[in-house]
Each structure stands twice: as C-alpha cells, then as structure tokens.
Amino acid sequence: MSAIPYNSIPLVKGLPLVGNLPKFLRDPLANAQSLEVHGNVVRSRTFFETVTLLGPEANQFVLHDREGNFSSRGGWYYWIDAVFPGAIMAMDDPAHKHHRRIMQGAFKRAAMERYVADMGPVIERVVDGWPSGGMKVFPQIKALTLNIAARVFMGMALGPEADRMNQAFIDTVEASLALIRKPVPPFGMWRGVRARRFLVALMRSKLAEKRAAEGPDLFSQLCHARGEDGERFSDDEVVNHMIFLMMAAHDTTTSTLTTMFYCLARHPDWQERLRQDAQALPEAQLRYESLAVCERTEWVMKESLRLYPPLTSIPRKAARDCEFGGFQIPRGTPVGISPIHTHHMPSLWTKPQDFDPERFSPARAEHRRHAYAYLPFGGGAHLCIGQHFADMEVKSVMHQVLRRFRFSVPEGYRMPYQLVPIAKPRDGLPITLQRL
Ligand code: HEM
Numbered sequence: 001m002s003a004i005p006y007n008s009i010p011l012v013k014g015l016p017l018v019g020n021l022p023k024f025l026r027d028p029l030a031n032a033q034s035l036e037v038h039g040n041v042v043r044s045r046t047f048f049e050t051v052t053l054l055g056p057e058a059n060q061f062v063l064h065d066r067e068g069n070f071s072s073r074g075g076w077y078y079w080i081d082a083v084f085p086g087a088i089m090a091m092d093d094p095a096h097k098h099h100r101r102i103m104q105g106a107f108k109r110a111a112m113e114r115y116v117a118d119m120g121p122v123i124e125r126v127v128d129g130w131p132s133g134g135m136k137v138f139p140q141i142k143a144l145t146l147n148i149a150a151r152v153f154m155g156m157a158l159g160p161e162a163d164r165m166n167q168a169f170i171d172t173v174e175a176s177l178a179l180i181r182k183p184v185p186p187f188g189m190w191r192g193v194r195a196r197r198f199l200v201a202l203m204r205s206k207l208a209e210k211r212a213a214e215g216p217d218l219f220s221q222l223c224h225a226r227g228e229d230g231e232r233f234s235d236d237e238v239v240n241h242m243i244f245l246m247m248a249a250h251d252t253t254t255s256t257l258t259t260m261f262y263c264l265a266r267h268p269d270w271q272e273r274l275r276q277d278a279q280a281l282p283e284a285q286l287r288y289e290s291l292a293v294c295e296r297t298e299w300v301m302k303e304s305l306r307l308y309p310p311l312t313s314i315p316r317k318a319a320r321d322c323e324f325g326g327f328q329i330p331r332g333t334p335v336g337i338s339p340i341h342t343h344h345m346p347s348l349w350t351k352p353q354d355f356d357p358e359r360f361s362p363a364r365a366e367h368r369r370h371a372y373a374y375l376p377f378g379g380g381a382h383l384c385i386g387q388h389f390a391d392m393e394v395k396s397v398m399h400q401v402l403r404r405f406r407f408s409v410p411e412g413y414r415m416p417y418q419l420v421p422i423a424k425p426r427d428g429l430p431i432t433l434q435r436l
Contacts, residue, residue, distance in 0.1 A: 019045025074317025
C-alpha cells in the first residue's frame with residue numbers, strides 16, 4: 001500500500017497568523033499532547049509549518065537515521081548559524097563525522113579526570129559564599145556554571161577577565177534564542193553578534209599559548225585533539241567549537257541543576273538520602289573515582305531531566321523523501337520530535353507526572369522500556385557529546401551543596417517555569433538555605 005500524501009497529514013491550524021506558537025511557547029508538553037489527539041504524525045505551525053512525529057518509534061526513526069533521511073543542519077541552521085557558525089550540531093555527514101571524531105579526543109577519560117579535579121575548587125569558592133537564608137537558585141547556579149566554564153573550559157582564574165567573558169557569552173546565547181533574527185540595534189541579535197566578535201578575539205589571543213603546550217582545560221584539549229588518522233582542528237575550527245561548546249554546556253547544565261534543586265526542595269526525603277550518600281564519601285570535593293558511587297544522585301538527575309528536559313523538542317529537516325506512520329514526508333519538510341512528550345507517555349512510565357527517581361533503579365529501569373523512551377541528551381550520531389561531562393558537573397555541585405546546606409521551599413510552592421527555549425523558573429526559584 002502506498003503512503004498517504006503529505007497534504008493529508010492531520011493539520012492543527014491553531015490561531016490565525018501565529019498558529020500554535022503561543023501554545024508551544026507557553027507549554028510545549030501540553031502542546032504536544034494536544035497534537036497527539038490527531039495521531040503520531042501531525043502538522044502544525046509554530047515558527048513555520050512543521051511535522052511533529054510523536055513517540056519512541058518516531059524518535060528512533062529521526063535520530064537513529066541510518067538511511068540519512070534527516071539533516072541536523074537543516075533543523076538547526078536557522079537558530080544558531082548567526083552566532084554559532086561552524087557548530088557541530090548543525091553539521092551533516094561527512095563533515096559531522098570528521099569533526100566528531102576529533103572532538104571526542106577532548107572528552108577522553110584522562111581529560112575528564114582533570115576537568116573534575118579543576119571544577120572542585122571553583123565550586124567550593126562559589127558555594128561557600130552562598131548566604132544562609134533566602135536565595136534565588138537560578139541566578140546563583142548560572143553564575144556558578146559560568147565560573148566553572150571559565151576555569152575548566154578556558155583555564156581562566158576567576159576575576160574581571162572571566163566576568164567580561166561570561167557577559168559576552170550570555171549575550172551570545174541570548175541572541176541564539178532571539179525572536180528578531182536580524183542584527184539590528186539595540187536588539188538581542190545585534191548584541192549577540194557584537195559579543196561573538198569579542199569572544200572570537202579573546203580566544204584567538206590565547207590560541208598560540210594553548211597550542212604551545214597541552215594543558216588540562218577544554219580549550220587546550222581541543223587544540224591538541226587528534227582524529228584516528230591524526231587529523232586536527234584548524235584555528236578557526238577550535239574557536240567555533242569552543243564558543244558552541246560553552247553554549248551547549250551552559251544553559252542545559254544550569255537548567256538541570258535548577259530543576260534538581262526544585263525537586264529536592266519539594267522532596268526532603270530524597271534530599272536527605274542524597275545528603276547521606278554525599279556525607280558517606282570522605283572527600284570534600286568529589287573525585288572522578290567516586291562518580292559511580294553517587295547512584296541515587298544520578299537517579300534524581302535523570303528524573304529531573306525526564307520531567308524538565310532542557311531541550312523539549314529537537315528539530316531536523318527531511319534531507320530526502322521518506323515515510324513514517326504511513327505518511328509521506330517530502331524532502332525539505334521541517335520535522336520535530338518531542339522528548340518531553342515521550343517522557344510523559346503513560347504507556348512508558350508509571351504515573352509519569354510523579355517525581356519518582358527510583359524508576360531509574362536497576363530493579364525498575366523504566367527508561368529501558370524502549371531504546372528511545374528517554375532522550376534528554378538526544379540520540380544517534382548527534383547524541384550529546386557532553387553527557388558525561390554534565391553528569392560530572394551536576395554530581396560535583398550537588399556533592400558540595402548537600403554537605404553544606406539543607407534547602408527548602410514553602411509547603412505548597414510550585415515552580416512557575418518556562419520550558420522554551422530552555423527549562424527555567426520564571427521566579428528564579430526562591431529557596432531557604434540552612435547551613436549545616
Ligand atoms: C544536562 C545537560 C545537557 C543536556 C540536557 C544536553 C542535551 C543535548 C541534546 C538533546 C543534544 C542533541 C541535539 C540534537 O540532536 O539536535 C546535545 C548535543 C550536544 N551537546 Fe549537549 N546537553 C547537555 C550538556 C552538554 C555539555 C556539558 C556539553 C559540553 C561539554 C554539551 C555539548 C554538546 C554538543 C557539542 C552537542 C552536539 C553533538 C553533535 O552534534 O555531534 N552538552 N546536547
């Protein structure tokens with residue numbers, strides 16, 4: 001039987017002119033769930049007409065993609081190319097394969113051990129300065145992850161140079177998400193393009209030093225990384241990758257830590273369990289060898305990422321004519337999958353709305369019910385290269401926080417959050433910290 005033509009895919013029109021965009025921005029989960037009523041292949045208009053493919057099979061079809069049906073470049077170009085040219089996430093094969101092989105060199109075990117060792121003192125210094133009493137989590141975590149990046153990515157000491165770089169970096173990231181896509185003053189894209197120029201100049205000024213001797217920071221590691229045949233990055237490629245890596249790492253990890261704070265503040269029993277685990281370890285700063293011991297922290301991290309995945313949807317463009325669910329998807333069609341929707345499917349998860357970290361325990365392993373049931377880090381060729389790095393950073397921060405503080409939110413508090421472009425609290429997440 002031949003596939004049903006594209007034009008017969010159910011179309012959810014939404015509001016005149018803006019389509020489903022307001023609904024998507026307000027609540028991407030509710031938006032995807034309202035599309036699902038029409039099936040698992042649905043057309044709708046957010047920024048432009050997109051076909052949303054829903055469920056684990058759809059995720060596998062799009063991300064596993066051995067046939068080369070989908071272009072990551074086509075999906076991401078519009079969003080990131082102006083401020084993140086040369087980003088690996090917006091590359092397709094063969095360029096993607098070539099760059100990924102070399103980049104992998106900066107994430108080998110020896111390098112990772114040094115990253116963990118280097119982030120410990122930064123975390124200690126920042127977290128030690130947190131006040132007892134009221135604190136907004138989001139801005140503090142944002143400052144912390146920026147300072148970690150300055151040290152671990154760039155090899156910089158904390159101070160005015162790191163502060164200037166952090167601000168330029170914030171402007172660049174904001175531009176990638178700006179609604180006005182032209183660099184017109186005083187709007188975000190203009191600030192972002194200016195900030196990018198600053199970052200490029202800063203990194204270029206340090207290239208010779210980073211190339212001269214291999215240091216422990218990610219910048220130096222990228223300069224010295226080699227592919228299997230000895231190939232390495234050019235200067236421009238190192239700079240482009242550095243700027244993109246900082247952005248890929250920053251908001252995502254900030255979001256994850258913030259939602260973990262929220263979940264642990266609302267579930268003090270879990271907070272206490274994790275604190276016991278942290279206190280059972282002898283070290284004040286987490287060591288690489290202890291990462292595997294933080295099993296329950298890992299479940300909580302996974303559960304927070306299930307409920308609030310920083311990337312709620314993943315875009316692609318059809319690179320060739322293909323079919324899914326009995327429908328034709330012509331070359332050039334914008335296609336999206338929705339991790340947040342899959343993470344809430346009752347057919348995959350027990351009581352999906354509940355915070356229940358033990359669903360990730362070996363005994364229950366709900367995330368193994370389908371290879372693409374759980375995908376906060378994506379999957380396939382573009383699977384997040386920093387997944388292990390994020391795990392290290394989150395565990396290192398939580399280890400030090402839990403050993404120093406107990407934290408809470410008032411009874412009945414619910415975090416008002418925005419999920420697009422990246423999950424974050426609208427109120428900064430006010431908590432009460434109590435020094436132990
Ligand atoms: C909890 C934190 C993080 C989350 C949830 C996350 C999520 C993701 C997702 C969903 C993708 C796939 C996008 C796609 O397929 O289109 C991705 C790709 C990527 N991530 Fe992450 N990420 C996180 C942390 C990091 C960190 C810490 C780094 C770097 C140190 C990083 C670097 C990258 C890079 C370079 C890519 C592109 C890989 C490629 O195209 O081959 N991420 N990330």
